[in-house]
Amino acid sequence: MKKFTSVKDIPSIEKALATAFEVKNSKFGFQHLGKNKTMVLVFFNSSLRTRLSTQKAAQNMGMNTMVMNVNEDSWQLESEMGVVMDGKNAEHLREAIPVIGKYCDVIGVRAFAKFENREDDYAEKILSQFVQYAGVPVVSMEAATRHPLQSFADLVTIEEHKKVEKPKVVLTWAPHPRALPQAVPNSFVEWMRETDYELVVTHPKGYELAPEFMGDVQVEYDQKKAFEGADFIYAKNWASYTDYGQILSKDMSWTVDEAKMALTNDAKFMHCLPVRRNMVVSDGVIDSPNSIVVEQAYNREITAQAVLKMILENA
Ligand code: CP
Numbered sequence: 001m002k003k004f005t006s007v008k009d010i011p012s013i014e015k016a017l018a019t020a021f022e023v024k025n026s027k028f029g030f031q032h033l034g035k036n037k038t039m040v041l042v043f044f045n046s047s048l049r050t051r052l053s054t055q056k057a058a059q060n061m062g063m064n065t066m067v068m069n070v071n072e073d074s075w076q077l078e079s080e081m082g083v084v085m086d087g088k089n090a091e092h093l094r095e096a097i098p099v100i101g102k103y104c105d106v107i108g109v110r111a112f113a114k115f116e117n118r119e120d121d122y123a124e125k126i127l128s129q130f131v132q133y134a135g136v137p138v139v140s141m142e143a144a145t146r147h148p149l150q151s152f153a154d155l156v157t158i159e160e161h162k163k164v165e166k167p168k169v170v171l172t173w174a175p176h177p178r179a180l181p182q183a184v185p186n187s188f189v190e191w192m193r194e195t196d197y198e199l200v201v202t203h204p205k206g207y208e209l210a211p212e213f214m215g216d217v218q219v220e221y222d223q224k225k226a227f228e229g230a231d232f233i234y235a236k237n238w239a240s241y242t243d244y245g246q247i248l249s250k251d252m253s254w255t256v257d258e259a260k261m262a263l264t265n266d267a268k269f270m271h272c273l274p275v276r277r278n279m280v281v282s283d284g285v286i287d288s289p290n291s292i293v294v295e296q297a298y299n300r301e302i303t304a305q306a307v308l309k310m311i312l313e314n315a
Pocket of ligand 1: 051142148272
């Protein structure tokens with residue numbers, strides 16, 4: 001595997017899952033693959049889980065790690081080509097990326113949607129320059145349109161908890177005070193479509209995800225109806241794609257609460273975290289035994305390690 005930016009980069013779902021369970025059973029059993037190798041983690045945006053889990057995963061693989069926060073540790077970086085650099089940005093990605101690539105064997109990069117222009121965000125202007133100019137494999141640690149490390153961990157978590165072969169998985173929009181990117185829901189849908197699970201997406205009108213991610217996935221605008229018989233409830237807020245980056249609703253009747261969870265097939269509750277309690281989900285649901293958000297976050301370490309193993313084996 002030469003890069004990890006979406007589900008399309010893995011050899012297959014079966015191989016990815018097998019690798020994840022292999023490293024979960026032997027976290028320190030593959031250190032020969034990473035010996036004397038280095039991963040640089042470049043963050044244009046904040047993180048708790050991705051930063052710690054990816055760094056830990058690389059260390060589990062025997063790698064050295066370096067972390068750079070672009071807005072604090074380095075020169076401010078320009079991403080547009082052809083501009084006169086007379087502003088605050090002192091260095092262009094075109095030089096910075098290959099230089100970083102000279103110091104390491106794998107680069108992880110996090111660069112969120114900016115919500116200034118939908119075409120720019122959906123063209124993945126920063127991630128695509130890393131892939132083009134790094135000279136080493138690139139792992140997306142969440143880009144403008146996808147969060148594949150999260151989705152891979154979500155898949156492993158569902159596989160570990162499913163009680164039926166083809167569980168009903170419901171992705172539900174939930175209210176939030178700020179405009180959040182579509183990367184997590186886009187990516188979740190993209191990975192779930194590679195499985196034979198029953199996937200239902202529920203959200204208020206105006207929150208339709210990009211057609212290239214949704215394909216023919218079922219949308220149910222009645223949240224309670226969507227929850228009926230569900231085995232997994234995955235809550236997430238996202239801003240509008242059609243009215244790009246706008247908050248169209250903060251309707252608290254979409255908060256996941258105990259009454260709605262009672263409509264499900266004793267569903268497990270999932271969220272990628274961080275989560276706004278009593279906006280996205282009630283305390284009662286996230287504190288219940290059916291909440292698997294911490295296990296889900298733990299699987300971030302496992303799946304980041306699986307990704308690194310697949311990359312290092314091909315190096
Ligand atoms: N879920 C996730 O990516 O968390 P962080 O933003 O804290 O890394």
